Amino acid sequence: MDIKFETPIVYLPDAGSPEVDSKREAIRIAVSDVAFEARTARFHMRAAYQFPGEIAGRYHRPEEAMVLVVHDIEQADGGSIRLENTFVWYRPGARPEPNQIAEPPLPMPGRGSLVTTSYRGGWLDVGVAFPCYAQVPRYRPSAYVYLLLENYVSNVIGLDLVDKKAIEL
Amino acid sequence: MAQVKQYVNLPGATGVVGPTISFRVYANQVPNVHPGDRVDWWIEANPANMDLKYQSTAERTQLAHGPLPGVTSGTNHYFDNTLTLTQIGGDKYVVKASRDGQRANFKPSDEYETWRKLYYSVWWSHPESLAMFNGVEARWQDAFKRGFLELERKATQATLTPAYEARLDYRSLGRQFTGAGAHDWPFMNGGPGALMNLRNGGGNPAGATLSDKPLHMALLVVPDLYWTQLERMTFDPTTTVAGSTPTYNRIFPDPQLGGQWLWTAQASWSGAGATDVRGYFTYTVGWPTQINWDLRPLAGLTPYLAGAPGRNFRLDFAYIYRPPIGGFSWGNFSVAACTNMPENQVLQALTHEMGHAAGQAVQQEPLYNVGTGAALGTFETNPNWYNDPYGGSGPHCHINAILTPDPTTSSRQIYIWGGGAQMCPMFYMLNNDSDPDHFCAFCLPRIKRRDLRTPTGAAGTWNDFG
Numbered sequence: 001m002d003i004k005f006e007t008p009i010v011y012l013p014d015a016g017s018p019e020v021d022s023k024r025e026a027i028r029i030a031v032s033d034v035a036f037e038a039r040t041a042r043f044h045m046r047a048a049y050q051f052p053g054e055i056a057g058r059y060h061r062p063e064e065a066m067v068l069v070v071h072d073i074e075q076a077d078g079g080s081i082r083l084e085n086t087f088v089w090y091r092p093g094a095r096p097e098p099n100q101i102a103e104p105p106l107p108m109p110g111r112g113s114l115v116t117t118s119y120r121g122g123w124l125d126v127g128v129a130f131p132c133y134a135q136v137p138r139y140r141p142s143a144y145v146y147l148l149l150e151n152y153v154s155n156v157i158g159l160d161l162v163d164k165k166a167i168e169l
Numbered sequence: 170m171a172q173v174k175q176y177v178n179l180p181g182a183t184g185v186v187g188p189t190i191s192f193r194v195y196a197n198q199v200p201n202v203h204p205g206d207r208v209d210w211w212i213e214a215n216p217a218n219m220d221l222k223y224q225s226t227a228e229r230t231q232l233a234h235g236p237l238p239g240v241t242s243g244t245n246h247y248f249d250n251t252l253t254l255t256q257i258g259g260d261k262y263v264v265k266a267s268r269d270g271q272r273a274n275f276k277p278s279d280e281y282e283t284w285r286k287l288y289y290s291v292w293w294s295h296p297e298s299l300a301m302f303n304g305v306e307a308r309w310q311d312a313f314k315r316g317f318l319e320l321e322r323k324a325t326q327a328t329l330t331p332a333y334e335a336r337l338d339y340r341s342l343g344r345q346f347t348g349a350g351a352h353d354w355p356f357m358n359g360g361p362g363a364l365m366n367l368r369n370g371g372g373n374p375a376g377a378t379l380s381d382k383p384l385h386m387a388l389l390v391v392p393d394l395y396w397t398q399l400e401r402m403t404f405d406p407t408t409t410v411a412g413s414t415p416t417y418n419r420i421f422p423d424p425q426l427g428g429q430w431l432w433t434a435q436a437s438w439s440g441a442g443a444t445d446v447r448g449y450f451t452y453t454v455g456w457p458t459q460i461n462w463d464l465r466p467l468a469g470l471t472p473y474l475a476g477a478p479g480r481n482f483r484l485d486f487a488y489i490y491r492p493p494i495g496g497f498s499w500g501n502f503s504v505a506a507c508t509n510m511p512e513n514q515v516l517q518a519l520t521h522e523m524g525h526a527a528g529q530a531v532q533q534e535p536l537y538n539v540g541t542g543a544a545l546g547t548f549e550t551n552p553n554w555y556n557d558p559y560g561g562s563g564p565h566c567h568i569n570a571i572l573t574p575d576p577t578t579s580s581r582q583i584y585i586w587g588g589g590a591q592m593c594p595m596f597y598m599l600n601n602d603s604d605p606d607h608f609c610a611f612c613l614p615r616i617k618r619r620d621l622r623t624p625t626g627a628a629g630t631w632n633d634f635g
Contacts, residue, residue: 005628007352007370008339008499011398013432013487016347022403033349044349050403060417086562087628088497089518091510092599095493098577119403122487125340127349 001079003070006042006127009085011063013048013123022050022119027066027147027154031166033127034159036142041132041161047147047154050121052114055152058104060096063122066149074134074142074161083124083147108151137161144169170263171279176319177254178285178621179384188254192278194266196239196246200274204246207269209236212252213277215261223257223534223549223618226542230255230262236269252278256620258285258317284317285621287526289386290324290379292365294332298390299325301507305516312520312594312606316616318527323380328364328389335364335391337497337504342397342432342489343425357502357634362425364389367502367635379501379635383623386501386526387634388519392508395491397421399432402460402488406481410464410471415457418490426489434486436464438473443485450486460488495599498522500629517605520594525627528619529612530554530566530595553593553611560584561597563627568593568609 018030027049035042049066056062064084071078132142141158148154158167177188192210196202210232221229232250239248252264260283267275293299310320328335340346341355358373359366367387368376379385400418422430434450435443446464453459462484464470474480496505496518503522507515524530533548553568560575560583567584569592575583586592586602593609608616624631 008628010338010340010352012338012340012342013399014340014347014351015345016351022405032347044351050401082562084562085497087499087626089495089521089599090493091495091506092514094495098575100577117404117407119401119405121401121403122399123401125351127352 001070001072001077001130003068003079003081003128003130005081006129008087009083009124009126011122011124014046014125017046017123017125018048020048020050020121022121023115025155026051026055026114026152027149029145029147029154029157031145031157031159034161034164034166036132036137036161036164039131039133040129041143041159042127042129043145043159043166044125044127045145046123046125048121048123049147049149049154050119051149051152052116053118053120054116055104055150056120058100058102060099060101062120062149063124065099066147068128068145068147070128070130070143070145072130072132072143074137074139075132079130083126104150111151111153132161141167170277172261173279173281174284175254175281176286177256177258177283179381180622188256190252190254190264190281192250192252192264192266194248194276196248199248199266199268199276201268201271202248204239204241207236207238208248208266209269209272210234210250210264210266211272213263213265218260218262219255219257219614219617221539221542222536224255224542225535225537225544228255229542230260232264252281254281254283256283256285256622258283258617282317284319286319286321287384287386287523287621287624288321288323288381289388290326291322292326292328292387292389294328294330294335294364294389294391297333298392298507301512301515302390305512305519308516308606309519309523312608313523313527313616316527316608316613318616318621320523323385329359329366330362330364332364333392333508335389335394335504336396337394338396341425342399342423369634377635382635383501383631384621385635386503386523386631389502389504391504391506393506394494394496394504395421396494397423397489397491399487399489401486403483403485405483405485407484408474408481409484410474411462413453413459413461415459416488416490417457418488418492420452420454420458420460421489421491423489430489432487432489434462434484436467436470436482436484438470438480438482440473441469446484446486452488460486462486496522498525498627500626500633501624501631502629502634511601513601513605514599517594517599517603520606520608521599522627524595524608524612524616525563526624526631527616527621528625529608529615530564531612531615531619532564534615534618551611551615553609555584563597565597566593566595566609566612568611570596
């Protein structure tokens, strides 16, 4: 599945940004403007993320380390894309690479408590499109979308391409 | 016989514009032809033209018809035909007309050489950036001329606001929006502090338009540029009433927010709602920069913490910072920073971005039967094409590069210069080892073969702006 960003990713909050409860979740997404036309599904996604400090500290730019996953039940298809503005170029040496500073210690903890004392995060919003070859979507939801970093997974939003709306799950 | 540069990707059908050329010959212009005779037409292709294996029947240069009788109109008797040229650049064709069956005695047309053209307009925010661009422009144009793509500068203008460091946010931080379409590209909305005034993606309807869309790029050259971003930090629970935390980000007091560098800062404790504590913060620039807070004067907090053992509070703040960037291309907008960049790297950035517009790097091309033009169902693969798993993002060229272990890519390998001949400007990152203005022997012919009626790009479309 070829997922595309139809807008640049903006790493800023706005009135539509969700709130994340950092003790209970690391990433929360909100989806609006679900559309389906000419065999392309579209949606606008906003996210707030707050990782425990030691997790965020493994990355220079945790916001660019996250991945968007689209699980298309309608077509039995799926795909993922990194949340990085890849059309941007940087002066050589202008920013630290690689993004990951340290690998997570193994075994990684399960998706247990997020309770700690310090968190680092931010916000983002972006327009997303992916191909949907079904002439007429039938399933509600037709697809599921979520963000993840390592084993920190956001809430999952269903895309109802029949009624063109987001379904909070 | 004159040689004509025919710009086949431009819309239209007059003069040197467009892929079609109409011919009309009169009976007295073609040897031995009289009213009632048939005139034969044929194309003489230059032997150096692009191999027909890359072109389907419909894509090939062709005449509307072969031998046909003419038309009488008043005292005239004439013969018409129409040539439709390929979209491939660098081919040469001559159309010949003779009395049917007497090809040895023909009337030749001019020689048509196929070219493509894209337009650009330059905005500059500082004399230094204009001087840099002017210094590399000819070499940049020449890089594409070798692929029979002409870049024509339409206009040159100073930005509405001069800027040494240009702020290029995709969305205003102060514009709190709820739906899609929140990207208002404030630097090009023509308002106070904006650099440009262009229509963008359904927004800024009062903005100016670009001619010749989707073939016109808006190119902004600035000494330096940045955008703004937020990082949020939360300490919960904490008892640190006066403390600091480090950041390696460059904190940005936002003039559009009255010099504020904190977007939010709130302290919360039991019995008190979230309290705005932005006024209790400072920062100390360094490496790292320290973000400091001293909430001791904050009414109620210190007495609350001292009131019983184990009490704590929540401190939550988000600060504005400016990541370092060098430039970007979105659709038909491209911006490049020039200061402190070697001239060759500025040139490589410009060549690389326009190279993407010209469809580079190409992974594979469909092949066709040379005789019939029928699709063979097979593809020619570019041996130097690669993408994200080996470094960077998007389609790039790794000629003269080698793979070396790298933990940051999904393949665990990344391309670096091999130490021999120079790499192609379509290598994935700016460097000192790519030829900044000569495409490699694999990319250059693919630029010739690219249909440029609709340029592509690394992101967006060439209809996005103007």
